[in-house]
Amino acid sequence: MQSLSGKVAVITGAAEGIGRAMAMRAHAAGMKLVIADIDQERLSHTAAELEARGAEVLARRVDVSQADDVDALAEAAFACFTDVHLLVNNAGVAVAKSAWETSISDWTWVLGVNLYGVIHGLRAFLPTMLERRQPGHVVNVASIAGLISAPGMAAYNVSKHGVVTLSEGLHHDLRLRNAAVGVSVLCPAWVRTRIAESERNREPDERTKPSEQSPIAAKAANAIAEAVEAGLPPERVADHTFVAIAEGRFYILTHPETGPLVRSRLEDILEDRLPTPPAMGFPRRA
Numbered sequence: 001m002q003s004l005s006g007k008v009a010v011i012t013g014a015a016e017g018i019g020r021a022m023a024m025r026a027h028a029a030g031m032k033l034v035i036a037d038i039d040q041e042r043l044s045h046t047a048a049e050l051e052a053r054g055a056e057v058l059a060r061r062v063d064v065s066q067a068d069d070v071d072a073l074a075e076a077a078f079a080c081f082t083d084v085h086l087l088v089n090n091a092g093v094a095v096a097k098s099a100w101e102t103s104i105s106d107w108t109w110v111l112g113v114n115l116y117g118v119i120h121g122l123r124a125f126l127p128t129m130l131e132r133r134q135p136g137h138v139v140n141v142a143s144i145a146g147l148i149s150a151p152g153m154a155a156y157n158v159s160k161h162g163v164v165t166l167s168e169g170l171h172h173d174l175r176l177r178n179a180a181v182g183v184s185v186l187c188p189a190w191v192r193t194r195i196a197e198s199e200r201n202r203e204p205d206e207r208t209k210p211s212e213q214s215p216i217a218a219k220a221a222n223a224i225a226e227a228v229e230a231g232l233p234p235e236r237v238a239d240h241t242f243v244a245i246a247e248g249r250f251y252i253l254t255h256p257e258t259g260p261l262v263r264s265r266l267e268d269i270l271e272d273r274l275p276t277p278p279a280m281g282f283p284r285r286a
């Protein structure tokens with residue numbers, strides 16, 4: 001998709017972090033915006049910031065893990081703007097635990113937001129996007145954790161590997177139908193956001209009640225928080241993404257140093273080796 005001016009972008013998890021930076025970047029490209037987030041207060045703040053810059057914005061509180069919420073978002077988006085050209089399935093959360101420490105409620109929460117959030121976005125928006133036959137693009141936000149398997153991040157790794165394979169299959173399905181809609185999968189390493197404080201958005205009900213964290217898991221979580229703090233500014237990630245959209249690229253790796261980690265995983269598979277441990281402090285900057 002080349003020309004973005006006057007077109008419509010839908011971005012989930014847009015109240016802050018990478019989603020907010022994407023919204024600002026989309027507005028700078030002349031796009032109208034539908035922004036969604038579970039955090040109503042911050043979402044309203046971001047919507048007001050965009051409006052102050054002259055953007056046309058529809059903001060909706062949405063929990064992307066809930067099919068009905070995402071369906072209602074799509075209905076509101078098409079009712080307001082008729083077409084959607086760019087869909088960014090970005091909302092995500094993280095739990096830093098090994099597989100046996102990850103509780104059922106942790107799995108439900110992380111897979112619900114990170115994987116089902118993307119599934120619901122595709123199911124709710126794509127049929128109408130395809131029917132309208134407008135040129136369009138989907139960006140699914142995965143992570144380098146979708147291409148390698150870091151320790152201490154079991155549920156996060158599973159969710160992001162799911163998003164990568166979902167996106168690859170989607171690419172083939174869209175090509176087979178000669179669709180005017182393309183897809184990319186964004187796979188950053190550390191980005192300076194509040195992802196390490198994801199629990200702030202967790203509903204304290206029975207299904208998703210946080211479980212206890214072991215001292216080792218707590219140490220891993222601290223290391224991740226430090227790496228995130230030293231990560232790329234989200235605006236750089238948004239810039240990379242919009243360049244990739246214009247160039248029609250599928251895999252968006254914002255941190256070039258992560259390439260060798262992906263290569264060594266693939267070589268481990270092909271050469272029948274034990275998995276190489278990825279350096280815990282992934283490369284921090286592009």
Ligand SMILES: NC(=O)c1ccc[n+]([C@@H]2O[C@H](COP(=O)([O-])OP(=O)(O)OC[C@H]3O[C@@H](n4cnc5c(N)ncnc54)[C@H](O)[C@@H]3O)[C@@H](O)[C@H]2O)c1
Nearest residue numbers: 013015016017018038063064091092143190191193194195
């Ligand atoms: N920060 C990193 O280092 C990093 C690296 C790779 C990938 N990512 C991915 O980038 C995406 C954005 O994360 P971020 O780093 O900007 O984190 P962030 O915590 O700053 O932003 C996430 C946004 O998603 C929203 N959100 C959380 N749960 C939601 C739900 N159920 N429904 C709707 N909105 C919800 C939050 O309120 C927040 O505004 C995520 O998918 C994350 O996994 C982040």
